[in-house]
Each structure stands twice: as C-alpha cells, then as structure tokens.
Amino acid sequence: MSITSWTSRSVARPASGVTKVAVRVLEAILFLAAVFFIVVPLAWLVLLAFAKGFTFPSLKPTSFTLQWWHTVLNSPGLLHSVFLSVTITPVVVALSCLVCLPAAYAIGRFEFPGKRLVLLSIFSINAFPRISLYIAMIPMLFALNLMGTVIGVVVVQFIGTILFMTWIPATGFASVPESLVDAARDAGANKFQVFWRVLLPLTRPSIAVAAVLSFLAAFDEAQGTFLVGAPNYLTMPVRMYSLVLDYPVQFAAVFAVVLSIPSVTLLILIRKHLFAGTNAAMHLR
Amino acid sequence: MSKQSDDGRAVTEGGSLASDQPVAKRPSRRVRRRMRTEGKRGGLASTLAFLPLIFLAVFGGIPIVLSLLLMLGHFGGPNSAVAQLGQGEIPGRGIGTLGAITQMFESHSYQQNVIATVIVFVITGIAVLIIAATLTLWQRLRPSRAMATLQFLAVVPLFIPVVIASFTLWTFWGDRGFTDSSAALLGWSHALIFSGKLQGVILAEVWVSLPFAVLLMRAGVSTLGDSSLDAARDAGAGLFTVALRIALPQLRKECLIVFCFTAVGVLGSFTVPYIIGPSNPLMLGVDAVDTFSNYNQPQQAAVIGFTIFALAGLIGAIYAIGSRSRHVNH
Amino acid sequence: MSTVNEIRGSELVLEEVTKIFGTVAAVDQVSLRVAPSEFLTLLGPSGSGKTTLLRMIGGFLSPNSGRILIDGDDVVDMPVERRPTAMLFQQLSLWPHLTVARNVSFGLELRRRPKEEIAQKVRDLLGVVGLSGFEDRLPSQLSGGQQQRVALARALALEPRILLLDEPFSALDTKLRIELRTFVRKLQREVGTTTILVTHDQEEALELSDRIVVLRDGRVEQIGEPTEIYDLPKTGFVAEFLGSMSFLTGSLTARGVRLENGVEVEVQEPFDHVAGTPQIGVRPEDVLVSANEGSGAFVIDRITRKGYFNEIWLSCGGATVGAYVGREVPGSIHSRVDVRMRKIHLFTESGDAIDLDNGNASVAVGGGPGEQSESERAEVQETRR
Structure with missing residues (x-):
C-alpha cells in the first residue's frame, strides 16, 4: 500500500492555481454524487427501519419506533x-x-x-x-x-x-x-x-x-x-x-x-x- | 580439438575415470523415462484440478444440453420429471422442433423484452466502465484522501446483499420514496421516480456492478509503470491526456473484462429487475423465471434461457474481437 | 577457529552431461572433475549453459544424458531435497513470511534436530554472517546485502558438501558485491565445502576461483587456474571474455609483427614463428605507448578515463589496438605515438590458439596445460588445506 501511494505521488505535479481549484471542485462534485448514490440510500434504509411512518412529502418520520424490530x-x-x-x-x-x-x-x-x-x-x-x-x-x-x-x-x-x-x-x-x-x-x-x-x-x-x-x-x-x-x-x-x-x-x-x-x-x-x-x-x- | 583434450584431461584427472567408460550415445531407458516425467506435471494435484470440472459438467454442461433438448421438444430421459409438470409443450420428432422458438419470437411482448434487456445491459456496461475507469485513474494520477474514500465507497455495495440493495433502491427511488419526497418538497412532483422503470433497473444494476469493476480496474491501474506516465x-x-492516451490503452484488457463481465451479469440478473423493474417490458431473467414457475412452461423458459445464452455469446464475441486486435498492435 | 563447523567437501564429477531444451543443447557433453574443497567457477555469457549446468548439479533439472557423481555416487536420480548440495540463489529466495531465524532454521526443522541445537546453530551462523540481533526481522526489513547474507547462512545451515552459488552477487551494488564476495571466499576457505560459482563477471571469477571453467554455447571452452586462463587463453573467445584483447592481421618477422600496411611493431617477449597470416591478439596492458615528439606510426583515436588509469584506442592503417596507460597519457587525441608490444597471442582463422610459446618450454601445444601448471594447482590446494 505505502509503496503504491508513494510512487503515485511522483506522477502528480504541482498544478497551476486555476487548474487546482477546478480539480478540487470536480472532486467535490464527484464525491457528493457518490455519497448521494451509495451512502444516502443505505442511510435511508436504516431510517426506515426505525420510522413509524411518513407524511408525504416530509422526509422526517412521524415518530420513531422499535415495533418493527x-x-x-x-x-x-x-x-x-x-x-x-x-x-x-x-x-x-x-x-x-x-x-x-x-x-x-x-x-x-x-x-x-x-x-x-x-x-x-x-x-x-x-x-x-x-x-x-x-x-x-x-x-x-x-x-x-x-x-x-x-x-x-x-x-x-x-x-x-x-x-x-x-x-x-x-x-x-x-x-x-x-x-x-x-x-x-x-x-x-x-x-x-x-x-x-x-x-x-x-x-x-x-x-x-x-x-x-x-x-x-x-x-x-x-x-x-x-x-x-x-x-x-x-x-x-x-x-x-x-x-x-x-x-x-x-x-x-x-x-x-x-x-x-x-x-x-x-x-x-x-x-x-x-x-x-x-x-x-x-x-x- | 582443443575442447576434447580439455574434457579428456579433466576426466583423467579424477584418476578413477578412464576414457574406456562407455557413454551411451542414445539415452538409456531410465534417462528417457526421466525426460518424459520432467516438465512440471504436478501428478496428483493435476488430477484434482479436474474436480471442479466434474461439478461443472454435472450441474452446468449436461444441464445445458438437456435444456437444449427440452427446447427442441424432447421430453424423455432426465427431462421427463420437468416435462410432466409443463404446460403448452410442443413435442419434437427427429432432430426436434423449432415450434417453441418461433412461438416465443412471434410474440410482440417477447420482442419488447429482448430489446429492453439489450438496452439495459449495454447502457449499464458502458456506465460502469466509465465510472470505474474515472475513479481509479483519477486516484492513480492525482491521489487524494477524498478520491481514496470515494473508491472505498464504490466497493461498499459488494458487501450489501443484492436483494437488500434492490429493496433499498426501490424505496429510495420509488413513489413517495426519498427522491420523490425531496423533489416534492422543492415543488417538483413525480419527477424523480425511477422504480418500476427501466431507468431504475439501470441505476440499480450500476449500483451492484460497480464494486467488482472498481476492484478489477484498480488492480490493473496499480500495474501501470510510473515511468510511462x-x-x-x-x-x-496534461493529466487528461495522460489518462486517455497513455493509461487507458494499457488497460484495454481490464476495460474489456469490466464491460463484458458487467454486461453478462446484468443479462443474467433476476433480483434487481424483479424488485425494481417494470412489469412490461420484462427483463429476460424475470421473464424466464415467471415462465418457468408461474406459467409452468419449462420449454418456453428454455427458449428464454437460450436467448440469454445467445446474447451472452454476442458479448463474448465483443471480448474476443477486442482482445485479438490487441495482439495485432503488439 | 571459526564458529562454523568445518564441512568435508565432496568430490564432484560430471561425465558427458547433456541437457537439451527443445532442439538446442543448452549443455553439450560437459565433463569435469571438481576436487574436494575446491572453489570452481563456471564463467560464460548468458546462454552459455552455466546456470543450466549448476541447476543439474543441484538437482533442479535432470540431464538428458550423462552422469553426475558426488563422491563416486551417481546422483542423477536423487531428488533435490536429498542431495548434499545447497544453493545460493540470484535473488528473491528468502521466504518472505518467515523471520530471519526461521529462514535459517527451516532445513534443520525439517531434519527434526533438537530445538536447542537449532537455536545454537542459528545464533552461530548469524554471527558468522554478521547479522546477530536480526533474528526476528522479516526479509522485507533487510537490505539486499543483508538478505544475501541470510541466504548464505541458510545455505550453510544445511552443512552442504557442495555449495552452489548462482550469480549471488549480481543483484547487489558494486561496493556490497566486492565486500560480500570477499567474505564468501574467506568463509569458504574456513569451512572447506566444495563450491561452484556461476557468474558472467570475469573480475569475480578471477578473484575467487581456484579454477575457472569457461563455457560457450553449452561446451567447455577452457578449464584452468585464473592466471593460466588469463595468460594462455586457448581461444580468441576466452581471451576476449577474460580481460580484453585486440586482434590484428599481419605477418610475423624476426623482431615482431608486420601489419598489413607494412608498419613493423616490435614485440619484446619471444614468440613462435608461424607461416602465413595468423590472427594476432594483444592485451591492452601489453601495449607500450611512447610519445615520439609528435611522430610515430600510430594515432590516438579515443581516450577513456578509468580513474587511476586511462584506456586509449590507437589506429594504424586499418588496425585498431586498445592500450592501458597510466594517469599520464603520452599525447592527446590525434597525436602520433610509437607502439611496442610486450607479448602477443597467436590464433588461427577460426580462433583457436596456435602453438603458444612465450619462452616457457613446458607448455605443450594441443595437449592441454603441461605438468607445471598441473603441479602448481595441486600446490595451491595443498596450501589451502
């Protein structure tokens, strides 16, 4: 692991200021997209497991309960x-x-x-x-x-x-x-x-x-x-x-x-x- | 001449070895046996290598042949148990009948199902390939903690059973689910419902296929030499050029495998389209199970099975062509 | 006394050993005898069959024909694990999942030696190779040189009667390489195990060996002591592979060599007179260059600095000769200089040495080295014991 990350660094070069910001922004967008695509649905599942019910379109459960468990x-x-x-x-x-x-x-x-x-x-x-x-x-x-x-x-x-x-x-x-x-x-x-x-x-x-x-x-x-x-x-x-x-x-x-x-x-x-x-x-x- | 004297001298030096030692010009029987057994055969271990093959033959190869016979209308032998339960069977004589096949392909809904399945596996394959390549190359060329975490996130679905994933995404993308509610809160009703649609199937197939693709691409990317980059x-x-022109061509094999592996996986999937997909058109996997279990038509189910095989054959051809032109390049 | 047990080195005899890969004879009817406790080097370029030969001795390959005798017993059918040999590999041979101590003790554990004895032996051997205190390290935590020392200790733990070294120094950098090979040579003398080294490095061969076997295309080109092979190469190939040699064409005169353009070069040591135009070989250290106030038959083409000496390339007509001179080069590029030769070697068209007579009458032509070198060798071995 450590060897790969060390060698990879040699490829990365300091980029100019504008490119750097653009890259950071792109990274952030990708990151948020991945979180929304992968993590949020799983969190939603866990929320469902403890929710008594929902009043559409609210995302907040009417109350929490362990009855399903x-x-x-x-x-x-x-x-x-x-x-x-x-x-x-x-x-x-x-x-x-x-x-x-x-x-x-x-x-x-x-x-x-x-x-x-x-x-x-x-x-x-x-x-x-x-x-x-x-x-x-x-x-x-x-x-x-x-x-x-x-x-x-x-x-x-x-x-x-x-x-x-x-x-x-x-x-x-x-x-x-x-x-x-x-x-x-x-x-x-x-x-x-x-x-x-x-x-x-x-x-x-x-x-x-x-x-x-x-x-x-x-x-x-x-x-x-x-x-x-x-x-x-x-x-x-x-x-x-x-x-x-x-x-x-x-x-x-x-x-x-x-x-x-x-x-x-x-x-x-x-x-x-x-x-x-x-x-x-x-x-x- | 000098060599001979060299050898001669070296041997006589030992004292005990005179030149009258007979040296067989032709290898002795013992030597020849040795020559045969050399080359690493691995004896017992190699015999054991055929163990999985037995299982694959009994539960893979032979069943496929039986299924072919069933499709062509042969209901005897091991097929009899299934055939007794079946309905709407079209028996065949001689080589067999293509009746079941024409029956299926003449139906408009079946044509729709085939087309829908092709669309879903092509789009999913391409999408997964693009995402996996982007994530792994990005981290290789511009490593950062955020991208490392992102890669890890992309592998998480591997550890969520497909049934759970399908169910979760079904409620998430569904009517009155998370996205629907969020959109409604923004005054944008019924805009983000994907469950019960082919789009939802594609999204969920990407979700479950991504981890393996990322792992494979990552393994390939890690072999890229720093010096070439x-x-x-x-x-x-620039980084983009390096990724596209230098790195990707070296990862051709990985890209092919990712696309084909994903496409075949989608083609043969049942759970995702069963839970998320629309009831019309049906993905072929769901159609096959429905036809077999709900309509009790094993012969027609076999036709669907072989349609899927044929499509997989197409994907295999893509792989074969793709990996062959690589050899031409080298 | 050293802390390692002395080992009784075995006698090794190869008889017409042949190994064929596909249609190529990698080793072609090689016969030789290695005396107990001798240090023998198999020297040759890649593809000369030296490693194949070594692996057959170690038992990793079986010959297609021929016999391999250790102390008189044919071991061709004896599997690797039962042979009294141990090999030191080129690289990557320490087991990465075992500690240094476990690497060394592996063979002893297989032999079910008592725990106490094993521990003692591991301590001793690591002491000998200068790695006491490294017992619990993993190979990945050692430098290349240290890894090879552990591998050496591991090989010696088996108390091999024949130690096989497969280019064990080639992966190391120059300084470590010299250090480790000096160490190996000293240790080998102390322990007394018969040792066979495979290398393509002439310097290594000359420095370490009692005798050198020069291999070419799977055949023995020449066997002899280092000085003997260097001074009396039997073929042009040997002459070029050990040390370097320039080749000239010309005829022999009473005082020296007449080159094709008529220039005559003096040769100091007497030589045999051969009719016709033999190939004339001269080693760079035997070329004597003197500045003759800007005149002379030879021109300096190139000067290469080698540190404490210089290598210069001279030409005269179509002939090119390399020469070693000291720090002071007698002239600069394009200068004209005079050339004499201390000693020349004569070869036939096909590269075999012709009647080598450098004034020493005991060297017989065509019958291998004469009595003198034979007895000299015996002497060397006596003094070592």
Missing part, C-alpha cells in the same frame, strides 16, 4: 431463515475450498494436459448468464431428486463460487517466485512440505480474498436458491422477495438491516486489507 |  425478531419463520443462511453459507465456502483449492494449486504451479480445458470451462460457465444456467439446471436437479433439498441449495450456491475459488488462488500460487520453492526443496523439503510451509502461507492473502468473495456470493445468492430451495429452504435473501411484496416497507427494512449485518461486519474487519488483497489477487498479467 | 507528463501531456 419486535415483529421481525418474534417471527419464527424469519429466524429460521437467519439460521439457514448462517449455516449453509459456511458449508458452501468450505466445500468450495475443498474442491477448488487443489485445482487452483495445480493451475497455478503446473503445466498438465487439459489445463486449458479446466480454465476454459470455469470461465465459460461464469460467462453464462446466471439465471438461464439455473433454469437449465432444474431438470437435472429434478432427475437427481435434489429439488427442494438442502443439498440442492448448497450445489446452486457452490457453482457461483467456483470462479473466485480457482482463479484468484491460482494467480496467487503462480505469483510465488520459483526460487522460493527451489530454495525450500534445496533445504530438504519434500513436495508436501514445500506446499504446506512455503506455498500455502504465501498464498494465504489470495485465498482469503477468494474466501471473502465466495462467502459474499453464496450468502447473497437468492435467484437460484429461490428456484431450487423453495418452499422448504428459504434463506434470508430469498425471504426478502416475499417481504418486499407482502409486508410494510418498514418491516422489510428491519429485516434488510439484519440481513446486512454479517457482510457489513466482514467489510469492517477487512477494510484495511481490501485493496491490497484484491490488487494482488486480480492481476491479469 | 511520467514520461508522458515530461512530454507536456
């Missing part, structure tokens, strides 16, 4: 959704690690016949629009008796994590200099020890980024989960669909705030490493 |  926290169906989301997502991420990390290791470190096929498949499946992939998947899931089962839900969410879990760690594995591996073998490490003591620790940031993105993708997945899991397995995002249509806006807002807690917590935890991690993980060259 | 400034280029 009571209702949400006391409805067993919703709590079941929370439970489902919190348990299924880690299972999906774990499955993804198990299946994809060995592949990432092989793709990053070796040349083997069929490597292009593996890469091409992973990328092209992700190039398929999600919703039509899910639609196509349903007859297969019916045939395998996986419709409306928890395994079906796990599979649908897992498909969405494969790209992250192979591509990003693969670039991580590939970026470990050969000399570090050579040095370890020279020091007497066998292939397993090289992997465990040198490659894996050095690839940890990439794997972490991949795991975070996979977690978000799985936790967030509503379309496929809705098609496959309904009506037995309604995770939190799926439940939102019916809440939006059938309940008061404030009720849905409370649920939305609750649903955002896990991923926002994640964001706060990793905010410092976010860019460093993704910069390293997403290099295309 | 500095050299351009030395040559008298």
Whole structure:
C-alpha cells in the first residue's frame, strides 16, 4: 500500500492555481454524487427501519419506533431463515475450498494436459448468464431428486463460487517466485512440505480474498436458491422477495438491516486489507 | 580439438575415470523415462484440478444440453420429471422442433423484452466502465484522501446483499420514496421516480456492478509503470491526456473484462429487475423465471434461457474481437 | 577457529552431461572433475549453459544424458531435497513470511534436530554472517546485502558438501558485491565445502576461483587456474571474455609483427614463428605507448578515463589496438605515438590458439596445460588445506 501511494505521488505535479481549484471542485462534485448514490440510500434504509411512518412529502418520520424490530425478531419463520443462511453459507465456502483449492494449486504451479480445458470451462460457465444456467439446471436437479433439498441449495450456491475459488488462488500460487520453492526443496523439503510451509502461507492473502468473495456470493445468492430451495429452504435473501411484496416497507427494512449485518461486519474487519488483497489477487498479467 | 583434450584431461584427472567408460550415445531407458516425467506435471494435484470440472459438467454442461433438448421438444430421459409438470409443450420428432422458438419470437411482448434487456445491459456496461475507469485513474494520477474514500465507497455495495440493495433502491427511488419526497418538497412532483422503470433497473444494476469493476480496474491501474506516465507528463501531456492516451490503452484488457463481465451479469440478473423493474417490458431473467414457475412452461423458459445464452455469446464475441486486435498492435 | 563447523567437501564429477531444451543443447557433453574443497567457477555469457549446468548439479533439472557423481555416487536420480548440495540463489529466495531465524532454521526443522541445537546453530551462523540481533526481522526489513547474507547462512545451515552459488552477487551494488564476495571466499576457505560459482563477471571469477571453467554455447571452452586462463587463453573467445584483447592481421618477422600496411611493431617477449597470416591478439596492458615528439606510426583515436588509469584506442592503417596507460597519457587525441608490444597471442582463422610459446618450454601445444601448471594447482590446494 505505502509503496503504491508513494510512487503515485511522483506522477502528480504541482498544478497551476486555476487548474487546482477546478480539480478540487470536480472532486467535490464527484464525491457528493457518490455519497448521494451509495451512502444516502443505505442511510435511508436504516431510517426506515426505525420510522413509524411518513407524511408525504416530509422526509422526517412521524415518530420513531422499535415495533418493527419486535415483529421481525418474534417471527419464527424469519429466524429460521437467519439460521439457514448462517449455516449453509459456511458449508458452501468450505466445500468450495475443498474442491477448488487443489485445482487452483495445480493451475497455478503446473503445466498438465487439459489445463486449458479446466480454465476454459470455469470461465465459460461464469460467462453464462446466471439465471438461464439455473433454469437449465432444474431438470437435472429434478432427475437427481435434489429439488427442494438442502443439498440442492448448497450445489446452486457452490457453482457461483467456483470462479473466485480457482482463479484468484491460482494467480496467487503462480505469483510465488520459483526460487522460493527451489530454495525450500534445496533445504530438504519434500513436495508436501514445500506446499504446506512455503506455498500455502504465501498464498494465504489470495485465498482469503477468494474466501471473502465466495462467502459474499453464496450468502447473497437468492435467484437460484429461490428456484431450487423453495418452499422448504428459504434463506434470508430469498425471504426478502416475499417481504418486499407482502409486508410494510418498514418491516422489510428491519429485516434488510439484519440481513446486512454479517457482510457489513466482514467489510469492517477487512477494510484495511481490501485493496491490497484484491490488487494482488486480480492481476491479469 | 582443443575442447576434447580439455574434457579428456579433466576426466583423467579424477584418476578413477578412464576414457574406456562407455557413454551411451542414445539415452538409456531410465534417462528417457526421466525426460518424459520432467516438465512440471504436478501428478496428483493435476488430477484434482479436474474436480471442479466434474461439478461443472454435472450441474452446468449436461444441464445445458438437456435444456437444449427440452427446447427442441424432447421430453424423455432426465427431462421427463420437468416435462410432466409443463404446460403448452410442443413435442419434437427427429432432430426436434423449432415450434417453441418461433412461438416465443412471434410474440410482440417477447420482442419488447429482448430489446429492453439489450438496452439495459449495454447502457449499464458502458456506465460502469466509465465510472470505474474515472475513479481509479483519477486516484492513480492525482491521489487524494477524498478520491481514496470515494473508491472505498464504490466497493461498499459488494458487501450489501443484492436483494437488500434492490429493496433499498426501490424505496429510495420509488413513489413517495426519498427522491420523490425531496423533489416534492422543492415543488417538483413525480419527477424523480425511477422504480418500476427501466431507468431504475439501470441505476440499480450500476449500483451492484460497480464494486467488482472498481476492484478489477484498480488492480490493473496499480500495474501501470510510473515511468510511462511520467514520461508522458515530461512530454507536456496534461493529466487528461495522460489518462486517455497513455493509461487507458494499457488497460484495454481490464476495460474489456469490466464491460463484458458487467454486461453478462446484468443479462443474467433476476433480483434487481424483479424488485425494481417494470412489469412490461420484462427483463429476460424475470421473464424466464415467471415462465418457468408461474406459467409452468419449462420449454418456453428454455427458449428464454437460450436467448440469454445467445446474447451472452454476442458479448463474448465483443471480448474476443477486442482482445485479438490487441495482439495485432503488439 | 571459526564458529562454523568445518564441512568435508565432496568430490564432484560430471561425465558427458547433456541437457537439451527443445532442439538446442543448452549443455553439450560437459565433463569435469571438481576436487574436494575446491572453489570452481563456471564463467560464460548468458546462454552459455552455466546456470543450466549448476541447476543439474543441484538437482533442479535432470540431464538428458550423462552422469553426475558426488563422491563416486551417481546422483542423477536423487531428488533435490536429498542431495548434499545447497544453493545460493540470484535473488528473491528468502521466504518472505518467515523471520530471519526461521529462514535459517527451516532445513534443520525439517531434519527434526533438537530445538536447542537449532537455536545454537542459528545464533552461530548469524554471527558468522554478521547479522546477530536480526533474528526476528522479516526479509522485507533487510537490505539486499543483508538478505544475501541470510541466504548464505541458510545455505550453510544445511552443512552442504557442495555449495552452489548462482550469480549471488549480481543483484547487489558494486561496493556490497566486492565486500560480500570477499567474505564468501574467506568463509569458504574456513569451512572447506566444495563450491561452484556461476557468474558472467570475469573480475569475480578471477578473484575467487581456484579454477575457472569457461563455457560457450553449452561446451567447455577452457578449464584452468585464473592466471593460466588469463595468460594462455586457448581461444580468441576466452581471451576476449577474460580481460580484453585486440586482434590484428599481419605477418610475423624476426623482431615482431608486420601489419598489413607494412608498419613493423616490435614485440619484446619471444614468440613462435608461424607461416602465413595468423590472427594476432594483444592485451591492452601489453601495449607500450611512447610519445615520439609528435611522430610515430600510430594515432590516438579515443581516450577513456578509468580513474587511476586511462584506456586509449590507437589506429594504424586499418588496425585498431586498445592500450592501458597510466594517469599520464603520452599525447592527446590525434597525436602520433610509437607502439611496442610486450607479448602477443597467436590464433588461427577460426580462433583457436596456435602453438603458444612465450619462452616457457613446458607448455605443450594441443595437449592441454603441461605438468607445471598441473603441479602448481595441486600446490595451491595443498596450501589451502
């Protein structure tokens, strides 16, 4: 991080007074636009969750209340959704690690016949629009008796994590200099020890980024989960669909705030490493 | 001659190695085995690389083939379970029937849906590309705390579930929502309602697509060498020129990926248009799910699915052409 | 006594070792023997196969044919991790996620040595390389020179019977490079491990080596002690690669060389008389320049300041000769000067040395270096032990 910001500075030159003011003004406009576009809607959501009601066009709630929170926290169906989301997502991420990390290791470190096929498949499946992939998947899931089962839900969410879990760690594995591996073998490490003591620790940031993105993708997945899991397995995002249509806006807002807690917590935890991690993980060259 | 004597001397020096040591001109079998196994194959690990492929085949490749068969009117085999529930099916013989396809494309509303979908993914793709490139290049060429914060803000939507985002923006841009109320307070009624319109879908798609685009562009921008940018400034280029003429051409691959990734994402999205979008025209993602779940027409849903595939193929072609002309340049 | 254990250096023998990449033989039937505790340098330009050869000795590559023997055992099928060799890499070989101490102890941990022994050894080795107190730093917190010292300590921790150095000084700046290579040479003498250095830096090779192997296009061009190779280069390639040499065409006369334009240049040391027009090589330090009051057959074309001496380029007809002179240049650009030569080297058209006779009768032609240099080498090794 520090190196990038230091080197970047060398490009910036002192500009003339007028340009400087113009740049500052432009920056301010962009900044306010971003705040209005991204932050204000989220603040609006939080306000809704505590508002009793509004008299149009006032933006100030008639009064504040916790009644929506009571209702949400006391409805067993919703709590079941929370439970489902919190348990299924880690299972999906774990499955993804198990299946994809060995592949990432092989793709990053070796040349083997069929490597292009593996890469091409992973990328092209992700190039398929999600919703039509899910639609196509349903007859297969019916045939395998996986419709409306928890395994079906796990599979649908897992498909969405494969790209992250192979591509990003693969670039991580590939970026470990050969000399570090050579040095370890020279020091007497066998292939397993090289992997465990040198490659894996050095690839940890990439794997972490991949795991975070996979977690978000799985936790967030509503379309496929809705098609496959309904009506037995309604995770939190799926439940939102019916809440939006059938309940008061404030009720849905409370649920939305609750649903955002896990991923926002994640964001706060990793905010410092976010860019460093993704910069390293997403290099295309 | 001198080389031979050199080698000869070096070997005899060892004492134990006389010149009568037979040296195989042809590699021995052992050596040849070694030659084969060299080159890094990775043994077991490479076998495991095919593990994701199995999942992709069972839940991706094979289903797509089955879906194709379903669309063409073949209802047997694994398709039978779905076909039994279906309505309005058009069975096919031989290779199959194109009945379902013509049926769909002859309908005026379906044509409208296709056009609307194309408009939305093209505009969203371009908008996201412009915003992401502006934010990241700006910070690269003229770093400041404000722009750094801005970049961070642009990534925040990644951590807001899409359903929540859609719902939030639906109320925010909606009838009697935040913007509507604000406009009304200024005496400007019903001016800023976007929910239930294609504009709202585009705004929300930009919202959810921006983070990944920014992360990708940022990674690309961080690889730009200072020297190439500095050299351009030395040559008298302003920041805008540097960004447009020096930096962007080096980021061609990133730009292509951002556009195509965003466009395909929008094309295959369901949640955003389902919650925010109008009921007519429908985005194809919503139409597909509706047709499948509400009208129980799996065959027609498959037609929509393949329409989406075909559009994705177009985007893929853009990518292929774009990345090929890069090679010509080099 | 040094604080590091002495290591019994191994004897290394290569027999007709060949490595083919695609259709190119990167290493082509190389045979050589390295004596226990010897410091041998593989010298050559990039693409000469020196690193490939080193990596085959270390086990990172397998030869297509030939044998590699360490103390008489063929190690070609022995994997890297089991070979009694340790390599010091060009750069970027410290594990960035491990501290200095853990980098050094890595190999010992794999060998499951007792904790106490490991700690003691790490302390000793870091002391030897002058980095006591750096145990808990991470590699990123060290300078380039310090990193290479840690890498050296790490390599020595394995008590390698053969130490392989793959251009380990090339990434450092000049001062550090000289400092570290002097240190490595001293340490190598103390420890006694057989050492093979790969470099393209002739200065490094001349300074450090017991013997030098000059490689060209995967083949051995010449093997010998530094002075032997410098004084008696077997080919024009070797002569130009180690030190520099100017080449002239002309015929030999009783007193010296007659250039193509008829000018005769005196040669002081006796030389063999060869018929025809051989290639005549002369090293710049053997060119004696004197100002002859503005007259003389040669003209000064160019003067390059080298600090404590000057390199000047002289021409006479079509012939160009480089010469080293002291701080005082005998003339300025375009001045006419007289030139004599202390010693010349003769080569055939194809660049092979012809009958080199500088008055020392023991040097036989075509049979490699004679008895004297052979015994001299043995002497060198004796005195070192």
